[in-house]
Amino acid sequence: MSFIFAVLRQVYRNFRQTWLSQFMTLLTVSLSVFIFAFFYLVYNNMLTIGDKLGYDLRLIVYLEDEPIPELQEQLKRKILAFDEVEDIRFVSRAEAFERFRSQLGDDQDVLEDMPKDFLPPSIEVVPLKSLRSLNQVKLFSEYLSKLPGTIKVQYGQDWIERFYYFTRLVSIIVVLSAGLLILTSVFMVSYKIRLTIIGRREELELLRLVGATNNYIRTPFFIEGVLHGLLGSSIGLAALFGLFTWIKMKFSGPGILNIFEFSFFQPPAIIVLAIISILLCTMGSYTSMRKYLKK
Amino acid sequence: MSNQPNSTMVELIKVSKHYHPNIQALTDVSISIRSGEMVFITGRSGAGKTTFLKLLCKMELPTRGMVEIDGIDIRRLRGKGLAILRQNIGVAYQDFKLLTDRTVAENIAVSMEVSYRKPNQIRKRVKTLLEELDLTDKHNSMTGDLSRGEQQRVALARAVANSPSLILVDEPTGNLDSATTERVMTMIKNLHQAGATVLIATHDHTIYRNTDDRLLELRGGQMYQLRDGVMQ
Ligand SMILES: Nc1ncnc2c1ncn2[C@@H]1O[C@H](COP(=O)(O)OP(=O)(O)OP(=O)(O)O)[C@@H](O)[C@H]1O
Ligand SMILES: [Mg+2]
Numbered sequence: 001m002s003f004i005f006a007v008l009r010q011v012y013r014n015f016r017q018t019w020l021s022q023f024m025t026l027l028t029v030s031l032s033v034f035i036f037a038f039f040y041l042v043y044n045n046m047l048t049i050g051d052k053l054g055y056d057l058r059l060i061v062y063l064e065d066e067p068i069p070e071l072q073e074q075l076k077r078k079i080l081a082f083d084e085v086e087d088i089r090f091v092s093r094a095e096a097f098e099r100f101r102s103q104l105g106d107d108q109d110v111l112e113d114m115p116k117d118f119l120p121p122s123i124e125v126v127p128l129k130s131l132r133s134l135n136q137v138k139l140f141s142e143y144l145s146k147l148p149g150t151i152k153v154q155y156g157q158d159w160i161e162r163f164y165y166f167t168r169l170v171s172i173i174v175v176l177s178a179g180l181l182i183l184t185s186v187f188m189v190s191y192k193i194r195l196t197i198i199g200r201r202e203e204l205e206l207l208r209l210v211g212a213t214n215n216y217i218r219t220p221f222f223i224e225g226v227l228h229g230l231l232g233s234s235i236g237l238a239a240l241f242g243l244f245t246w247i248k249m250k251f252s253g254p255g256i257l258n259i260f261e262f263s264f265f266q267p268p269a270i271i272v273l274a275i276i277s278i279l280l281c282t283m284g285s286y287t288s289m290r291k292y293l294k295k
Numbered sequence: 296m297s298n299q300p301n302s303t304m305v306e307l308i309k310v311s312k313h314y315h316p317n318i319q320a321l322t323d324v325s326i327s328i329r330s331g332e333m334v335f336i337t338g339r340s341g342a343g344k345t346t347f348l349k350l351l352c353k354m355e356l357p358t359r360g361m362v363e364i365d366g367i368d369i370r371r372l373r374g375k376g377l378a379i380l381r382q383n384i385g386v387a388y389q390d391f392k393l394l395t396d397r398t399v400a401e402n403i404a405v406s407m408e409v410s411y412r413k414p415n416q417i418r419k420r421v422k423t424l425l426e427e428l429d430l431t432d433k434h435n436s437m438t439g440d441l442s443r444g445e446q447q448r449v450a451l452a453r454a455v456a457n458s459p460s461l462i463l464v465d466e467p468t469g470n471l472d473s474a475t476t477e478r479v480m481t482m483i484k485n486l487h488q489a490g491a492t493v494l495i496a497t498h499d500h501t502i503y504r505n506t507d508d509r510l511l512e513l514r515g516g517q518m519y520q521l522r523d524g525v526m527q
Binding site: 002003005006009202203206207208209210211212213214216 | 352354374375377378379380381382383384386392394405406408409410411412413414453457
Protein backbone atom coordinates (compact mmCIF):
# COMPACT_ATOMS: atom_id res chain seq x y z
CA MET A 1 0.00 0.00 0.00
CA SER A 2 2.63 2.51 1.05
CA PHE A 3 4.77 1.20 -1.81
CA ILE A 4 2.06 2.11 -4.29
CA PHE A 5 1.69 5.48 -2.65
CA ALA A 6 5.45 6.13 -2.78
CA VAL A 7 5.58 5.16 -6.43
CA LEU A 8 2.65 7.36 -7.36
CA ARG A 9 4.23 10.27 -5.50
CA GLN A 10 7.39 9.82 -7.56
CA VAL A 11 5.38 9.61 -10.78
CA TYR A 12 3.56 12.78 -9.81
CA ARG A 13 6.82 14.59 -9.07
CA ASN A 14 8.29 13.51 -12.37
CA PHE A 15 5.22 14.76 -14.11
CA ARG A 16 5.27 18.08 -12.31
CA GLN A 17 8.89 18.64 -13.25
CA THR A 18 8.67 17.61 -16.88
CA TRP A 19 5.02 17.94 -17.86
CA LEU A 20 5.74 19.70 -21.15
CA SER A 21 8.02 17.02 -22.52
CA GLN A 22 5.70 14.37 -21.08
CA PHE A 23 2.88 15.97 -23.00
CA MET A 24 4.90 16.05 -26.21
CA THR A 25 5.81 12.38 -25.80
CA LEU A 26 2.20 11.47 -25.19
CA LEU A 27 1.18 13.43 -28.26
CA THR A 28 3.73 11.62 -30.42
CA VAL A 29 2.66 8.23 -29.16
CA SER A 30 -1.03 9.08 -29.68
CA LEU A 31 -0.36 10.34 -33.16
CA SER A 32 1.56 7.27 -34.23
CA VAL A 33 -1.08 4.97 -32.76
CA PHE A 34 -3.65 7.01 -34.68
CA ILE A 35 -1.76 6.76 -37.96
CA PHE A 36 -1.14 3.06 -37.63
CA ALA A 37 -4.69 2.30 -36.52
CA PHE A 38 -6.11 4.42 -39.35
CA PHE A 39 -4.35 2.47 -42.08
CA TYR A 40 -4.95 -0.80 -40.34
CA LEU A 41 -8.66 -0.01 -40.17
CA VAL A 42 -8.73 0.89 -43.87
CA TYR A 43 -6.93 -2.33 -44.67
CA ASN A 44 -9.30 -4.37 -42.53
CA ASN A 45 -12.34 -2.92 -44.24
CA MET A 46 -10.80 -3.50 -47.64
CA LEU A 47 -10.29 -7.13 -46.76
CA THR A 48 -13.97 -7.38 -45.85
CA ILE A 49 -14.92 -5.76 -49.14
CA GLY A 50 -12.52 -8.04 -50.96
CA ASP A 51 -14.19 -11.04 -49.33
CA LYS A 52 -17.55 -9.79 -50.51
CA LEU A 53 -16.25 -9.25 -54.03
CA GLY A 54 -14.76 -12.68 -54.00
CA TYR A 55 -18.03 -14.08 -52.76
CA ASP A 56 -19.85 -12.71 -55.77
CA LEU A 57 -17.09 -13.61 -58.15
CA ARG A 58 -18.10 -15.47 -61.28
CA LEU A 59 -16.46 -15.88 -64.65
CA ILE A 60 -18.68 -15.43 -67.66
CA VAL A 61 -17.54 -17.27 -70.76
CA TYR A 62 -19.19 -15.86 -73.88
CA LEU A 63 -19.72 -18.43 -76.61
CA GLU A 64 -20.03 -18.14 -80.39
CA ASP A 65 -22.92 -20.54 -80.64
CA GLU A 66 -25.44 -22.05 -78.38
CA PRO A 67 -23.90 -25.40 -77.40
CA ILE A 68 -25.95 -28.52 -77.93
CA PRO A 69 -26.30 -30.70 -74.80
CA GLU A 70 -23.52 -32.98 -75.92
CA LEU A 71 -21.12 -30.09 -76.36
CA GLN A 72 -22.27 -28.73 -73.00
CA GLU A 73 -21.13 -31.97 -71.37
CA GLN A 74 -17.79 -31.75 -73.17
CA LEU A 75 -17.23 -28.18 -72.09
CA LYS A 76 -18.21 -29.02 -68.53
CA ARG A 77 -15.65 -31.82 -68.47
CA LYS A 78 -13.00 -29.46 -69.83
CA ILE A 79 -13.74 -26.85 -67.20
CA LEU A 80 -13.68 -29.42 -64.42
CA ALA A 81 -10.39 -30.69 -65.78
CA PHE A 82 -8.80 -27.41 -64.65
CA ASP A 83 -10.29 -27.40 -61.20
CA GLU A 84 -13.32 -28.26 -59.19
CA VAL A 85 -15.86 -25.47 -59.37
CA GLU A 86 -18.76 -24.43 -57.25
CA ASP A 87 -21.25 -24.19 -60.11
CA ILE A 88 -21.47 -24.23 -63.91
CA ARG A 89 -24.54 -22.78 -65.57
CA PHE A 90 -25.31 -22.52 -69.26
CA VAL A 91 -27.20 -19.41 -70.28
CA SER A 92 -28.94 -19.53 -73.64
CA ARG A 93 -29.58 -16.49 -75.88
CA ALA A 94 -33.21 -16.49 -74.75
CA GLU A 95 -32.32 -16.62 -71.07
CA ALA A 96 -29.78 -13.87 -71.51
CA PHE A 97 -32.39 -11.71 -73.17
CA GLU A 98 -34.93 -12.37 -70.42
CA ARG A 99 -32.42 -11.54 -67.73
CA PHE A 100 -31.42 -8.33 -69.42
CA ARG A 101 -35.05 -7.34 -69.81
CA SER A 102 -35.85 -7.87 -66.15
CA GLN A 103 -32.75 -5.87 -65.19
CA LEU A 104 -34.03 -2.94 -67.21
CA GLY A 105 -37.20 -2.86 -65.16
CA ASP A 106 -39.36 0.09 -66.23
CA ASP A 107 -37.28 0.73 -69.32
CA GLN A 108 -38.04 -2.62 -70.90
CA ASP A 109 -39.71 -1.01 -73.90
CA VAL A 110 -36.36 -0.10 -75.46
CA LEU A 111 -35.98 -3.80 -76.26
CA GLU A 112 -39.27 -3.91 -78.14
CA ASP A 113 -37.68 -3.77 -81.57
CA MET A 114 -34.62 -5.86 -80.82
CA PRO A 115 -34.29 -9.43 -82.01
CA LYS A 116 -34.55 -11.83 -79.11
CA ASP A 117 -31.21 -13.41 -79.92
CA PHE A 118 -28.88 -10.44 -80.04
CA LEU A 119 -27.12 -11.42 -76.83
CA PRO A 120 -24.52 -14.18 -77.02
CA PRO A 121 -25.00 -17.41 -75.08
CA SER A 122 -22.62 -17.91 -72.18
CA ILE A 123 -21.42 -20.20 -69.44
CA GLU A 124 -21.33 -18.83 -65.90
CA VAL A 125 -18.61 -20.43 -63.85
CA VAL A 126 -18.55 -19.85 -60.11
CA PRO A 127 -15.09 -20.91 -58.91
CA LEU A 128 -14.51 -22.65 -55.61
CA LYS A 129 -14.02 -20.40 -52.60
CA SER A 130 -10.46 -21.66 -52.39
CA LEU A 131 -9.69 -20.29 -55.84
CA ARG A 132 -10.08 -16.72 -54.90
CA SER A 133 -6.65 -15.24 -55.28
CA LEU A 134 -6.29 -12.90 -58.18
CA ASN A 135 -3.58 -14.94 -59.85
CA GLN A 136 -5.54 -18.13 -59.81
CA VAL A 137 -8.62 -16.43 -61.17
CA LYS A 138 -6.47 -15.00 -63.92
CA LEU A 139 -5.06 -18.38 -64.79
CA PHE A 140 -8.50 -19.88 -64.80
CA SER A 141 -9.80 -17.16 -67.06
CA GLU A 142 -6.94 -17.70 -69.48
CA TYR A 143 -7.67 -21.40 -69.52
CA LEU A 144 -11.34 -20.78 -70.19
CA SER A 145 -10.64 -18.36 -73.00
CA LYS A 146 -8.73 -21.09 -74.82
CA LEU A 147 -11.71 -23.45 -74.83
CA PRO A 148 -13.01 -23.94 -78.39
CA GLY A 149 -15.89 -21.68 -79.33
CA THR A 150 -15.32 -18.94 -76.70
CA ILE A 151 -15.39 -15.28 -77.65
CA LYS A 152 -14.10 -13.91 -74.41
CA VAL A 153 -14.09 -14.32 -70.64
CA GLN A 154 -15.18 -11.61 -68.26
CA TYR A 155 -15.00 -11.25 -64.52
CA GLY A 156 -14.62 -7.49 -64.04
CA GLN A 157 -10.86 -7.85 -64.51
CA ASP A 158 -10.02 -4.20 -64.42
CA TRP A 159 -11.53 -3.15 -61.26
CA ILE A 160 -10.90 -6.31 -59.33
CA GLU A 161 -7.29 -6.08 -60.32
CA ARG A 162 -7.09 -2.48 -59.33
CA PHE A 163 -8.75 -3.25 -56.04
CA TYR A 164 -6.30 -5.99 -55.22
CA TYR A 165 -3.33 -3.81 -56.06
CA PHE A 166 -4.73 -1.06 -53.89
CA THR A 167 -5.22 -3.50 -51.06
CA ARG A 168 -1.64 -4.55 -51.38
CA LEU A 169 -0.48 -0.94 -51.35
CA VAL A 170 -2.47 -0.31 -48.20
CA SER A 171 -0.97 -3.38 -46.60
CA ILE A 172 2.50 -1.92 -47.26
CA ILE A 173 1.45 1.35 -45.69
CA VAL A 174 0.15 -0.60 -42.70
CA VAL A 175 3.54 -2.23 -42.29
CA LEU A 176 5.33 1.11 -42.62
CA SER A 177 3.09 2.81 -40.09
CA ALA A 178 3.58 -0.14 -37.74
CA GLY A 179 7.29 0.58 -38.04
CA LEU A 180 6.61 4.21 -37.26
CA LEU A 181 4.58 3.22 -34.23
CA ILE A 182 7.36 1.02 -32.93
CA LEU A 183 10.06 3.61 -33.56
CA THR A 184 8.20 6.50 -31.97
CA SER A 185 6.89 4.69 -28.95
CA VAL A 186 10.10 2.89 -28.11
CA PHE A 187 12.48 5.71 -28.98
CA MET A 188 10.45 8.69 -27.85
CA VAL A 189 9.66 7.14 -24.49
CA SER A 190 13.20 5.91 -24.11
CA TYR A 191 14.59 9.32 -25.03
CA LYS A 192 12.19 11.10 -22.74
CA ILE A 193 13.06 8.89 -19.79
CA ARG A 194 16.74 9.25 -20.52
CA LEU A 195 16.35 13.01 -20.30
CA THR A 196 14.50 12.69 -17.02
CA ILE A 197 17.15 10.41 -15.59
CA ILE A 198 19.96 12.73 -16.63
CA GLY A 199 18.07 15.78 -15.37
CA ARG A 200 17.55 14.14 -11.99
CA ARG A 201 20.88 12.40 -11.74
CA GLU A 202 21.79 14.18 -8.53
CA GLU A 203 18.53 13.25 -6.90
CA LEU A 204 18.70 9.62 -8.01
CA GLU A 205 22.20 9.36 -6.58
CA LEU A 206 21.02 10.78 -3.29
CA LEU A 207 18.13 8.32 -3.27
CA ARG A 208 20.62 5.47 -3.50
CA LEU A 209 22.65 6.95 -0.65
CA VAL A 210 19.69 7.17 1.68
CA GLY A 211 18.78 3.57 0.90
CA ALA A 212 16.23 3.60 -1.89
CA THR A 213 15.79 0.13 -3.39
CA ASN A 214 15.96 -0.48 -7.13
CA ASN A 215 12.20 -0.94 -7.14
CA TYR A 216 11.68 2.41 -5.49
CA ILE A 217 13.78 4.14 -8.13
CA ARG A 218 12.72 2.19 -11.18
CA THR A 219 9.03 1.52 -10.75
CA PRO A 220 8.00 5.14 -11.37
CA PHE A 221 9.76 5.07 -14.73
CA PHE A 222 8.06 1.82 -15.59
CA ILE A 223 4.71 3.31 -14.66
CA GLU A 224 5.53 6.29 -16.83
CA GLY A 225 6.11 3.97 -19.80
CA VAL A 226 2.90 2.07 -19.11
CA LEU A 227 0.94 5.31 -18.81
CA HIS A 228 2.32 6.64 -22.08
CA GLY A 229 1.29 3.41 -23.80
CA LEU A 230 -2.13 3.30 -22.20
CA LEU A 231 -3.01 6.97 -22.64
CA GLY A 232 -1.36 7.19 -26.05
CA SER A 233 -3.32 4.25 -27.44
CA SER A 234 -6.55 5.44 -25.81
CA ILE A 235 -6.22 8.93 -27.21
CA GLY A 236 -5.14 7.69 -30.64
CA LEU A 237 -7.96 5.17 -30.91
CA ALA A 238 -10.55 7.58 -29.52
CA ALA A 239 -9.53 10.16 -32.13
CA LEU A 240 -9.77 7.53 -34.85
CA PHE A 241 -13.20 6.50 -33.63
CA GLY A 242 -14.25 10.14 -33.77
CA LEU A 243 -13.02 10.44 -37.33
CA PHE A 244 -14.69 7.16 -38.26
CA THR A 245 -18.06 8.25 -36.87
CA TRP A 246 -17.77 11.61 -38.57
CA ILE A 247 -17.04 10.04 -41.96
CA LYS A 248 -19.88 7.58 -41.55
CA MET A 249 -22.30 10.37 -40.73
CA LYS A 250 -21.06 12.62 -43.49
CA PHE A 251 -21.38 9.98 -46.18
CA SER A 252 -24.40 8.14 -44.90
CA GLY A 253 -26.50 9.15 -47.93
CA PRO A 254 -26.76 6.99 -51.04
CA GLY A 255 -23.46 6.37 -52.73
CA ILE A 256 -20.59 3.99 -53.08
CA LEU A 257 -19.83 3.97 -49.36
CA ASN A 258 -23.27 2.69 -48.64
CA ILE A 259 -22.79 -0.50 -50.63
CA PHE A 260 -20.30 -1.72 -48.12
CA GLU A 261 -20.81 -1.80 -44.41
CA PHE A 262 -17.76 -0.14 -42.80
CA SER A 263 -16.93 -1.31 -39.34
CA PHE A 264 -14.65 -0.11 -36.53
CA PHE A 265 -12.28 -2.43 -34.63
CA GLN A 266 -13.86 -5.08 -32.44
CA PRO A 267 -13.06 -4.85 -28.71
CA PRO A 268 -10.45 -7.63 -28.82
CA ALA A 269 -8.52 -5.79 -31.53
CA ILE A 270 -8.67 -2.58 -29.48
CA ILE A 271 -7.37 -4.38 -26.41
CA VAL A 272 -4.56 -6.00 -28.39
CA LEU A 273 -3.57 -2.62 -29.85
CA ALA A 274 -3.52 -1.04 -26.39
CA ILE A 275 -1.47 -3.90 -24.96
CA ILE A 276 1.03 -3.69 -27.80
CA SER A 277 1.42 0.08 -27.30
CA ILE A 278 1.90 -0.41 -23.57
CA LEU A 279 4.51 -3.10 -24.17
CA LEU A 280 6.37 -0.92 -26.67
CA CYS A 281 6.43 2.11 -24.37
CA THR A 282 7.45 0.00 -21.39
CA MET A 283 10.23 -1.43 -23.50
CA GLY A 284 11.28 2.14 -24.26
CA SER A 285 11.51 3.04 -20.61
CA TYR A 286 13.23 -0.23 -19.81
CA THR A 287 16.01 0.30 -22.35
CA SER A 288 16.76 3.73 -20.90
CA MET A 289 16.79 2.42 -17.36
CA ARG A 290 19.10 -0.40 -18.28
CA LYS A 291 21.53 2.05 -19.73
CA TYR A 292 21.33 4.86 -17.22
CA LEU A 293 20.14 3.38 -13.96
CA LYS A 294 22.38 0.42 -13.56
CA LYS A 295 23.88 -0.13 -10.20
CA MET B 296 20.08 -3.67 12.92
CA SER B 297 20.29 -4.66 16.52
CA ASN B 298 20.62 -2.08 19.22
CA GLN B 299 21.90 -4.59 21.73
CA PRO B 300 24.41 -2.87 23.98
CA ASN B 301 27.88 -4.42 23.83
CA SER B 302 27.33 -5.95 20.43
CA THR B 303 29.72 -4.50 17.85
CA MET B 304 28.21 -1.95 15.51
CA VAL B 305 31.28 -0.96 13.50
CA GLU B 306 34.28 -3.17 12.94
CA LEU B 307 37.23 -2.28 10.71
CA ILE B 308 40.14 -4.66 10.37
CA LYS B 309 43.33 -3.42 8.71
CA VAL B 310 41.47 -1.12 6.36
CA SER B 311 43.42 0.94 3.84
CA LYS B 312 42.07 3.38 1.34
CA HIS B 313 44.06 4.49 -1.64
CA TYR B 314 42.81 7.20 -3.97
CA HIS B 315 43.96 7.57 -7.52
CA PRO B 316 46.68 8.48 -8.40
CA ASN B 317 48.79 8.30 -5.25
CA ILE B 318 46.89 9.38 -2.18
CA GLN B 319 47.00 7.06 0.76
CA ALA B 320 44.02 8.36 2.74
CA LEU B 321 43.87 5.57 5.33
CA THR B 322 46.50 3.01 6.29
CA ASP B 323 45.75 -0.16 8.22
CA VAL B 324 42.97 1.26 10.31
CA SER B 325 41.54 -1.21 12.79
CA ILE B 326 38.80 -0.07 15.10
CA SER B 327 35.82 -1.54 16.85
CA ILE B 328 32.84 0.53 17.94
CA ARG B 329 30.18 -0.93 20.13
CA SER B 330 26.49 -0.49 19.64
CA GLY B 331 25.24 2.60 21.48
CA GLU B 332 28.60 4.36 21.63
CA MET B 333 29.19 8.00 20.85
CA VAL B 334 32.58 8.60 19.23
CA PHE B 335 34.34 11.77 18.14
CA ILE B 336 36.87 11.58 15.34
CA THR B 337 39.26 14.48 14.91
CA GLY B 338 42.20 15.14 12.70
CA ARG B 339 43.59 17.85 10.50
CA SER B 340 42.03 18.71 7.24
CA GLY B 341 42.76 15.94 4.76
CA ALA B 342 43.46 13.42 7.51
CA GLY B 343 40.85 11.01 6.15
CA LYS B 344 37.83 11.62 8.42
CA THR B 345 35.33 11.86 5.59
CA THR B 346 36.92 8.89 3.87
CA PHE B 347 36.52 6.87 7.05
CA LEU B 348 32.80 7.69 7.25
CA LYS B 349 32.27 6.99 3.55
CA LEU B 350 33.69 3.49 3.96
CA LEU B 351 31.04 2.71 6.57
CA CYS B 352 28.10 3.27 4.23
CA LYS B 353 29.80 1.83 1.16
CA MET B 354 30.06 5.16 -0.61
CA GLU B 355 33.67 4.19 -1.10
CA LEU B 356 35.19 0.73 -1.11
CA PRO B 357 38.30 0.00 0.93
CA THR B 358 41.39 -0.84 -1.08
CA ARG B 359 42.26 -3.46 1.50
CA GLY B 360 40.79 -4.75 4.72
CA MET B 361 37.37 -5.59 5.99
CA VAL B 362 34.47 -3.38 7.03
CA GLU B 363 31.67 -4.93 9.06
CA ILE B 364 28.52 -3.16 10.16
CA ASP B 365 26.49 -4.96 12.78
CA GLY B 366 28.31 -8.16 11.97
CA ILE B 367 27.77 -7.99 8.22
CA ASP B 368 30.68 -7.71 5.79
CA ILE B 369 29.37 -4.86 3.67
CA ARG B 370 31.59 -5.69 0.71
CA ARG B 371 29.13 -8.42 -0.19
CA LEU B 372 26.04 -6.27 0.18
CA ARG B 373 24.26 -5.33 -3.01
CA GLY B 374 20.82 -4.28 -4.18
CA LYS B 375 18.19 -4.63 -1.53
CA GLY B 376 20.61 -5.61 1.23
CA LEU B 377 22.68 -2.49 0.67
CA ALA B 378 19.54 -0.37 0.50
CA ILE B 379 18.36 -1.68 3.86
CA LEU B 380 21.79 -1.08 5.39
CA ARG B 381 21.72 2.51 4.19
CA GLN B 382 18.20 3.03 5.49
CA ASN B 383 19.61 2.15 8.88
CA ILE B 384 22.58 4.49 8.63
CA GLY B 385 21.87 8.20 8.74
CA VAL B 386 24.63 10.30 7.21
CA ALA B 387 24.97 14.06 7.48
CA TYR B 388 27.43 14.75 4.67
CA GLN B 389 30.07 17.41 4.91
CA ASP B 390 28.88 18.77 1.56
CA PHE B 391 25.23 18.32 2.67
CA LYS B 392 24.03 16.75 -0.61
CA LEU B 393 20.74 18.61 -0.43
CA LEU B 394 18.36 18.89 -3.35
CA THR B 395 18.57 22.63 -3.78
CA ASP B 396 15.37 22.97 -5.80
CA ARG B 397 13.26 21.22 -3.18
CA THR B 398 11.87 22.57 0.03
CA VAL B 399 13.41 21.91 3.43
CA ALA B 400 10.51 19.62 4.34
CA GLU B 401 10.88 17.61 1.13
CA ASN B 402 14.61 17.21 1.67
CA ILE B 403 14.15 15.86 5.17
CA ALA B 404 11.30 13.60 4.07
CA VAL B 405 13.42 11.81 1.44
CA SER B 406 15.11 9.50 3.91
CA MET B 407 11.77 8.43 5.37
CA GLU B 408 10.06 8.07 2.01
CA VAL B 409 12.52 5.46 0.79
CA SER B 410 11.55 3.21 3.67
CA TYR B 411 7.87 3.75 2.92
CA ARG B 412 6.88 5.64 6.05
CA LYS B 413 3.33 6.88 6.17
CA PRO B 414 2.82 10.47 4.97
CA ASN B 415 1.35 11.80 8.20
CA GLN B 416 4.12 10.12 10.18
CA ILE B 417 6.63 11.89 7.92
CA ARG B 418 4.90 15.24 8.37
CA LYS B 419 4.96 14.95 12.14
CA ARG B 420 8.57 13.90 12.27
CA VAL B 421 9.67 16.73 9.96
CA LYS B 422 7.83 19.25 12.09
CA THR B 423 9.44 18.00 15.30
CA LEU B 424 12.93 18.01 13.80
CA LEU B 425 12.53 21.54 12.46
CA GLU B 426 11.45 22.73 15.90
CA GLU B 427 14.43 21.06 17.55
CA LEU B 428 16.81 22.68 15.07
CA ASP B 429 15.17 26.09 15.13
CA LEU B 430 14.16 25.96 11.46
CA THR B 431 10.36 25.96 11.77
CA ASP B 432 9.93 29.06 9.63
CA LYS B 433 12.00 27.47 6.81
CA HIS B 434 9.63 24.54 6.32
CA ASN B 435 8.73 25.58 2.77
CA SER B 436 11.92 27.38 1.75
CA MET B 437 14.03 25.99 -1.06
CA THR B 438 17.20 24.62 0.50
CA GLY B 439 19.21 26.38 -2.19
CA ASP B 440 18.16 29.72 -0.67
CA LEU B 441 19.30 28.89 2.85
CA SER B 442 22.47 29.99 4.59
CA ARG B 443 25.17 27.37 5.01
CA GLY B 444 24.45 27.00 8.69
CA GLU B 445 20.81 26.36 7.90
CA GLN B 446 21.67 23.88 5.16
CA GLN B 447 23.92 22.08 7.58
CA ARG B 448 21.05 21.59 9.99
CA VAL B 449 18.71 20.41 7.24
CA ALA B 450 21.32 17.82 6.26
CA LEU B 451 21.48 16.67 9.87
CA ALA B 452 17.69 16.51 10.12
CA ARG B 453 17.54 14.34 7.01
CA ALA B 454 20.22 12.04 8.43
CA VAL B 455 18.30 11.36 11.62
CA ALA B 456 14.71 11.56 10.36
CA ASN B 457 14.35 7.84 9.74
CA SER B 458 15.60 7.04 13.28
CA PRO B 459 18.66 5.11 12.08
CA SER B 460 20.60 2.98 14.55
CA LEU B 461 23.93 4.28 13.23
CA ILE B 462 24.39 8.01 12.72
CA LEU B 463 27.43 9.42 10.92
CA VAL B 464 27.88 13.16 11.20
CA ASP B 465 30.57 14.92 9.22
CA GLU B 466 31.50 18.32 10.59
CA PRO B 467 28.10 19.18 12.11
CA THR B 468 28.95 22.56 13.54
CA GLY B 469 31.35 24.11 11.06
CA ASN B 470 29.09 27.00 10.15
CA LEU B 471 27.19 27.50 13.39
CA ASP B 472 27.32 30.05 16.20
CA SER B 473 27.74 28.73 19.71
CA ALA B 474 24.04 28.82 20.62
CA THR B 475 23.04 26.86 17.55
CA THR B 476 25.94 24.49 18.07
CA GLU B 477 24.54 23.84 21.51
CA ARG B 478 21.12 23.06 20.02
CA VAL B 479 22.56 20.67 17.44
CA MET B 480 24.67 18.86 20.01
CA THR B 481 21.70 18.53 22.33
CA MET B 482 19.76 16.85 19.57
CA ILE B 483 22.58 14.47 18.74
CA LYS B 484 23.03 13.63 22.42
CA ASN B 485 19.32 12.89 22.73
CA LEU B 486 19.53 10.47 19.80
CA HIS B 487 22.49 8.83 21.45
CA GLN B 488 20.58 8.60 24.73
CA ALA B 489 17.77 6.92 22.82
CA GLY B 490 20.18 4.19 21.78
CA ALA B 491 21.71 5.24 18.48
CA THR B 492 25.39 4.68 17.77
CA VAL B 493 26.85 8.07 16.80
CA LEU B 494 30.10 8.90 15.02
CA ILE B 495 31.02 12.56 14.69
CA ALA B 496 33.90 13.79 12.57
CA THR B 497 34.91 17.28 13.61
CA HIS B 498 37.63 19.93 13.98
CA ASP B 499 35.61 21.69 16.62
CA HIS B 500 37.17 20.78 19.96
CA THR B 501 34.50 22.71 21.87
CA ILE B 502 31.96 20.01 21.19
CA TYR B 503 33.96 17.15 22.66
CA ARG B 504 36.07 18.99 25.24
CA ASN B 505 33.57 18.67 28.03
CA THR B 506 32.30 15.18 27.33
CA ASP B 507 33.58 11.80 28.40
CA ASP B 508 32.89 10.10 25.10
CA ARG B 509 35.50 8.21 23.17
CA LEU B 510 37.83 10.39 21.14
CA LEU B 511 39.80 9.17 18.12
CA GLU B 512 42.29 11.01 15.98
CA LEU B 513 43.32 10.36 12.41
CA ARG B 514 46.88 11.36 11.72
CA GLY B 515 48.87 10.43 8.63
CA GLY B 516 46.18 8.00 7.61
CA GLN B 517 46.33 6.13 10.91
CA MET B 518 43.88 5.99 13.76
CA TYR B 519 44.91 6.89 17.32
CA GLN B 520 42.76 6.74 20.41
CA LEU B 521 43.14 9.93 22.45
CA ARG B 522 40.57 9.11 25.10
CA ASP B 523 38.73 6.01 26.12
CA GLY B 524 35.00 6.53 26.33
CA VAL B 525 33.01 5.72 29.42
CA MET B 526 30.08 3.52 28.49
CA GLN B 527 26.90 4.14 30.42
N1 LIG C 1 37.50 11.07 -4.38
C1 LIG C 1 38.78 11.36 -4.09
N2 LIG C 1 39.74 11.22 -5.03
C2 LIG C 1 41.01 11.50 -4.75
N3 LIG C 1 41.44 11.90 -3.56
C3 LIG C 1 40.54 12.04 -2.56
C4 LIG C 1 39.17 11.79 -2.79
N4 LIG C 1 38.49 12.02 -1.63
C5 LIG C 1 39.43 12.40 -0.73
N5 LIG C 1 40.64 12.42 -1.28
C6 LIG C 1 41.90 12.75 -0.60
O1 LIG C 1 42.01 11.89 0.50
C7 LIG C 1 42.53 12.59 1.63
C8 LIG C 1 41.55 12.48 2.79
O2 LIG C 1 40.37 13.21 2.47
P1 LIG C 1 39.16 13.37 3.44
O3 LIG C 1 38.09 14.07 2.72
O4 LIG C 1 38.84 12.04 3.99
O5 LIG C 1 39.76 14.29 4.60
P2 LIG C 1 39.01 14.96 5.83
O6 LIG C 1 39.72 14.50 7.04
O7 LIG C 1 37.58 14.72 5.75
O8 LIG C 1 39.32 16.50 5.58
P3 LIG C 1 38.45 17.77 6.00
O9 LIG C 1 38.63 17.96 7.46
O10 LIG C 1 39.04 18.89 5.22
O11 LIG C 1 37.07 17.47 5.61
C9 LIG C 1 42.75 14.01 1.16
O12 LIG C 1 44.10 14.14 0.83
C10 LIG C 1 41.90 14.15 -0.04
O13 LIG C 1 42.46 15.04 -0.95
MG1 LIG D 1 35.97 15.81 5.59
